[in-house]
């Protein structure tokens with residue numbers, strides 16, 4: 001489970017940070033890139049399971065912000081958003097890693113990969 005190991009790492013980082021400040025965590029804000037292919041529902045589930053046992057994280061809220069994919073084309077220099085496949089076999093439209101201007105596949109991902117902790121809201125007691 002990719003989501004579980006990702007969230008375990010997030011929880012570990014947040015916990016360390018909170019302990020160092022003697023704080024309790026109220027809210028964790030995560031930025032999840034659309035190219036990370038992490039499922040929000042499973043991230044939430046993992047967060048609940050992982051924070052249940054934690055003295056500093058129990059009862060905290062998880063806020064997930066999606067980050068759209070952005071690419072840079074090595075061929076024509078295009079920089080920006082991607083096109084989406086219109087495939088009914090999927091429940092969502094997967095992003096296509098191809099330049100929408102010149103159709104080159106020689107593109108670099110600029111944004112939307114990975115999962116980062118953006119902000120932690122804490123209460124000091």
Ligand SMILES: [Zn+2]
Pocket residue numbers: 073074075076077078099100101102103104
């Ligand atoms: Zn291009």
